[in-house]
Amino acid sequence: MTVLYALDLVGTAAFAASGAWVAVRRRMDLFGVLVLGLVTAVGGGTLRDLLVGDLPPFSLQDETYLYLSIVAALTVFASRHRFQAVERPLLVLDAIGLGTFVVIGTTKALDFQLGFLGAALMGVMTCTAGGVIRDVLANQVPLILRKEVYASACLAGSLLLVALESFGTPRPTAALLAAATVITLRLLAIHYNWSLPRS
Amino acid sequence: MTVLYALDLVGTAAFAASGAWVAVRRRMDLFGVLVLGLVTAVGGGTLRDLLVGDLPPFSLQDETYLYLSIVAALTVFASRHRFQAVERPLLVLDAIGLGTFVVIGTTKALDFQLGFLGAALMGVMTCTAGGVIRDVLANQVPLILRKEVYASACLAGSLLLVALESFGTPRPTAALLAAATVITLRLLAIHYNWSLPRS
Amino acid sequence: MTVLYALDLVGTAAFAASGAWVAVRRRMDLFGVLVLGLVTAVGGGTLRDLLVGDLPPFSLQDETYLYLSIVAALTVFASRHRFQAVERPLLVLDAIGLGTFVVIGTTKALDFQLGFLGAALMGVMTCTAGGVIRDVLANQVPLILRKEVYASACLAGSLLLVALESFGTPRPTAALLAAATVITLRLLAIHYNWSLPRS
Numbered sequence: 001m002t003v004l005y006a007l008d009l010v011g012t013a014a015f016a017a018s019g020a021w022v023a024v025r026r027r028m029d030l031f032g033v034l035v036l037g038l039v040t041a042v043g044g045g046t047l048r049d050l051l052v053g054d055l056p057p058f059s060l061q062d063e064t065y066l067y068l069s070i071v072a073a074l075t076v077f078a079s080r081h082r083f084q085a086v087e088r089p090l091l092v093l094d095a096i097g098l099g100t101f102v103v104i105g106t107t108k109a110l111d112f113q114l115g116f117l118g119a120a121l122m123g124v125m126t127c128t129a130g131g132v133i134r135d136v137l138a139n140q141v142p143l144i145l146r147k148e149v150y151a152s153a154c155l156a157g158s159l160l161l162v163a164l165e166s167f168g169t170p171r172p173t174a175a176l177l178a179a180a181t182v183i184t185l186r187l188l189a190i191h192y193n194w195s196l197p198r199s
Numbered sequence: 200m201t202v203l204y205a206l207d208l209v210g211t212a213a214f215a216a217s218g219a220w221v222a223v224r225r226r227m228d229l230f231g232v233l234v235l236g237l238v239t240a241v242g243g244g245t246l247r248d249l250l251v252g253d254l255p256p257f258s259l260q261d262e263t264y265l266y267l268s269i270v271a272a273l274t275v276f277a278s279r280h281r282f283q284a285v286e287r288p289l290l291v292l293d294a295i296g297l298g299t300f301v302v303i304g305t306t307k308a309l310d311f312q313l314g315f316l317g318a319a320l321m322g323v324m325t326c327t328a329g330g331v332i333r334d335v336l337a338n339q340v341p342l343i344l345r346k347e348v349y350a351s352a353c354l355a356g357s358l359l360l361v362a363l364e365s366f367g368t369p370r371p372t373a374a375l376l377a378a379a380t381v382i383t384l385r386l387l388a389i390h391y392n393w394s395l396p397r398s
Numbered sequence: 399m400t401v402l403y404a405l406d407l408v409g410t411a412a413f414a415a416s417g418a419w420v421a422v423r424r425r426m427d428l429f430g431v432l433v434l435g436l437v438t439a440v441g442g443g444t445l446r447d448l449l450v451g452d453l454p455p456f457s458l459q460d461e462t463y464l465y466l467s468i469v470a471a472l473t474v475f476a477s478r479h480r481f482q483a484v485e486r487p488l489l490v491l492d493a494i495g496l497g498t499f500v501v502i503g504t505t506k507a508l509d510f511q512l513g514f515l516g517a518a519l520m521g522v523m524t525c526t527a528g529g530v531i532r533d534v535l536a537n538q539v540p541l542i543l544r545k546e547v548y549a550s551a552c553l554a555g556s557l558l559l560v561a562l563e564s565f566g567t568p569r570p571t572a573a574l575l576a577a578a579t580v581i582t583l584r585l586l587a588i589h590y591n592w593s594l595p596r597s
């Protein structure tokens with residue numbers, strides 16, 4: 001599906017930029033910027049592939065993801081003094097990435113015969129594990145565990161997808177509805193500054 | 200073996216509760232409580248399965264573990280203002296989990312043709328890696344690397360199990376002795392506040 | 399190749415010692431010293447094997463690596479009050495390990511049909527992921543993301559190796575040149591205190 005692949009690349013670049021930006025703010029060197037860009041972009045999908053047993057993972061089978069992430073990270077590093085201007089617009093691309101990654105991760109897990117809950121979790125993991133690794137490497141509590149409707153937007157989308165799938169909805173329809181749900185929830189959460197109940 | 204499965208579920212619930220409780224104390228949101236509950240409960244066994252090459256891991260093959268962990272984590276979140284009352288009794292269930300996880304992890308690794316040292320380490324990893332990931336996500340040095348006879352009780356049990364196995368002891372006997380060793384050591388360590396030599 | 403195996407063991411012992419030493423300085427207990435020694439020594443290669451799909455990983459197939467790492471870590475723990483005297487000489491052994499690990503990791507990835515960029519990254523990962531896990535467990539931002547020409551020396555070597563390989567250079571020649579490049583760059587970096595551009 002060519003549109004899905006294009007959206008996947010958009011999301012990958014946005015994730016790589018967000019990872020590189022965390023590295024810049026944490027005053028890492030060029031190598032750190034590259035590593036955080038790469039793991040944020042491909043870490044979630046790679047971990048999903050490790051768990052469902054599809055080895056080597058997508059990121060080592062189609063190196064486009066690696067090259068794209070490196071270019072995005074280098075771009076952020078090179079333009080780091082003007083990056084704040086694009087930080088907010090980038091959140092929209094990031095949200096598109098979220099919706100795409102949920103659909104790719106959840107459907108892949110279903111195709112690998114995982115159960116509904118497992119598949120939904122793999123969808124969430126595809127979106128979030130890269131950012132979790134990024135935050136762990138930057139030595140901070142992962143953002144998604146603390147605040148913001150981010151992972152929960154992914155969870156809503158992946159649960160919707162497995163529910164629709166179990167009712168026999170054709171996959172393109174289910175995928176489209178799930179992605180739209182994730183992207184809408186995420187953009188609303190940014191706009192209205194939503195958060196989950198805290199401890 | 201039905202008794203082993205029942206004990207496995209008891210341990211899983213106790214581990215999930217301990218993970219959720221760390222998340223509550225670190226003031227994470229509801230999603231963080233779920234994630235820390237899940238990774239603490241199934242992280243060790245999942246990493247073991249990744250390493251021995253049994254994919255997808257147990258936690259994605261039998262979703263009971265996932266559902267149980269989620270219920271345990273939600274229960275802790277809902278009763279977080281009264282949780283301290285059960286914190287100490289929970290340590291006993293946690294110790295039962297340790298003994299069970301050592302036996303499951305070590306015997307599985309032996310069945311996958313690992314050597315004795317590797318199998319013993321997989322037994323320890325089944326018990327401890329979930330808690331290590333929990334602490335890394337909570338941005339603290341893993342508890343088991345710092346103090347308490349916890350991992351070392353597991354190591355004693357898994358070494359005993361591989362030693363008995365190498366002497367030809369029937370597995371049920373070896374498993375029972377190993378589990379009893381781990382649970383006894385751990386309960387004594389809690390009672391007498393034992394710790395290992397420090398640097 | 400017997401020389402390569404001997405150098406691999408030298409590097410493994412040096413890495414285990416560096417991991418154990420971090421644990422000692424962070425005042426971990428004996429178990430923490432063993433864990434940090436083990437993960438620093440075999441973590442990178444193990445993660446590489448997980449990703450290329452060679453399961454169980456090398457460290458569970460040939461337990462020599464595990465025994466050697468444990469002995470090295472225990473030696474550091476036992477001699478911790480005199481360790482600083484050998485800290486600097488150990489950097490030379492560590493550099494030899496780097497060169498060896500780059501060659502082993504990159505060529506293994508090429509043999510598993512990875513692309514050139516993926517293989518080069520696997521070479522770098524073999525060298526660095528163990529140290530990254532060590533630093534994450536010690537709750538600090540990984541050293542290689544912040545400063546020093548360490549990972550970039552590995553990257554230079556692994557890129558050189560895949561470039562030579564793509565030009566049809568015989569593997570022993572390519573391996574030797576790559577290892578020499580890594581070791582030379584690393585020793586020069588130590589001597590002249592080189593670092594990469596920072597954010």
